[in-house]
Amino acid sequence: MLALQKTRPSPGFELREVPEPGVPADGEVLIRVHCAGICGTDLHIAEWTAGYESMGAAMPVTLGHEFSGIVERTGAGVPASMTGLRVTVRPSTTCGRCARCRSGHADDCTGRVGIGIGRAGAFASLVRAPAANCHALPDGLAMDVAALCEPMTVCAEAVATAEVAPGQKILVVGPGFIGQGIALLARAAGAEVVVLGREDAPRLEALRALGFRALVDTRDVELREALAPLAPFDAVIEAAGVPSLVAACLPFLRKRGIFTVVGIHPRPAEIDLTALVRAHQQIRGSYRAPPRTWDAVLAFLGDNQDTMRRLVSHNIALADAADGFEAARSRRASKVLFHLGNRP
Numbered sequence: 282m283l284a285l286q287k288t289r290p291s292p293g294f295e296l297r298e299v300p301e302p303g304v305p306a307d308g309e310v311l312i313r314v315h316c317a318g319i320c321g322t323d324l325h326i327a328e329w330t331a332g333y334e335s336m337g338a339a340m341p342v343t344l345g346h347e348f349s350g351i352v353e354r355t356g357a358g359v360p361a362s363m364t365g366l367r368v369t370v371r372p373s374t375t376c377g378r379c380a381r382c383r384s385g386h387a388d389d390c391t392g393r394v395g396i397g398i399g400r401a402g403a404f405a406s407l408v409r410a411p412a413a414n415c416h417a418l419p420d421g422l423a424m425d426v427a428a429l430c431e432p433m434t435v436c437a438e439a440v441a442t443a444e445v446a447p448g449q450k451i452l453v454v455g456p457g458f459i460g461q462g463i464a465l466l467a468r469a470a471g472a473e474v475v476v477l478g479r480e481d482a483p484r485l486e487a488l489r490a491l492g493f494r495a496l497v498d499t500r501d502v503e504l505r506e507a508l509a510p511l512a513p514f515d516a517v518i519e520a521a522g523v524p525s526l527v528a529a530c531l532p533f534l535r536k537r538g539i540f541t542v543v544g545i546h547p548r549p550a551e552i553d554l555t556a557l558v559r560a561h562q563q564i565r566g567s568y569r570a571p572p573r574t575w576d577a578v579l580a581f582l583g584d585n586q587d588t589m590r591r592l593v594s595h596n597i598a599l600a601d602a603a604d605g606f607e608a609a610r611s612r613r614a615s616k617v618l619f620h621l622g623n624r625p
């Protein structure tokens with residue numbers, strides 16, 4: 282089968298013919314992938330930015346961790362009734378052996394391995410995954426929209442971490458898919474949303490088409506000039522991965538406000554800690570969501586399929602992966618989806 286792989290610890294990736302996975306291991310299933318999305322993490326891996334050095338031991342490894350598919354085969358210990366089930370999958374697999382796993386706190390596992398990072402991922406026709414990581418799709422939820430579940434759970438976790446509430450004014454920094462998803466969920470929670478980008482016309486226009494009006498592109502206006510009339514914000518959620526924006530946006534957070542960092546940063550950020558202390562503000566990190574969030578997000582996707590499809594800017598074949606990565610890297614894309622099975 283054709284697979285998009287990271288083969289060496291340096292920039293780039295390769296499309297390669299690889300053997301199909303064999304019989305699933307105990308507790309695992311074999312899934313035929315229908316749709317899989319390019320994530321910001323995939324861009325970092327392709328460009329080989331800092332923070333992914335541990336992948337070296339798994340190479341060559343098939344990328345891809347945002348996906349939907351159909352269970353084709355079950356391993357020992359997995360009910361045969363899962364065969365044919367339409368699923369999406371939590372890509373972070375736990376070890377079951379560390380102290381946190383043994384004490385019933387598997388979400389804090391210290392031996393996690395990511396599908397598409399430390400083990401074979403979904404940029405291929407078939408992928409193996411633990412049955413316990415699978416979430417059945419609601420009836421009526423299309424496979425292409427279901428493939429957006431993983432990044433939308435990241436968005437949901439960020440909104441929860443920021444404690445977004447009705448009537449608040451929220452600044453979302455970065456209009457990539459994670460920023461777009463955060464904006465949608467914050468609006469659904471009853472907040473007024475401002476989205477900040479730079480040279481991000483295509484992605485900001487995607488939000489405009491969904492009814493967002495407070496959209497700022499700092500290509501056209503200086504950041505302070507744009508944000509000062511709109512401040513203070515009850516919460517700022519940073520999804521750009523640009524360290525300088527942390528310090529630049531903190532002054533517009535209200536006293537006792539929450540600044541939530543979702544973006545993956547290539548280097549440390551410098552901030553004025555004295556100002557932070559005197560304003561009694563908090564900085565929080567937000568990453569993956571717990572399992573219970575996945576079913577809630579699947580329900581949201583089912584209720585908002587037309588909206589979510591409007592954020593998928595590129596639907597392409599895996600053979601055109603280079604074009605998809607370039608569209609994502611150049612910020613022309615909101616979301617690139619590979620279609621590996623029949624279109625839903």
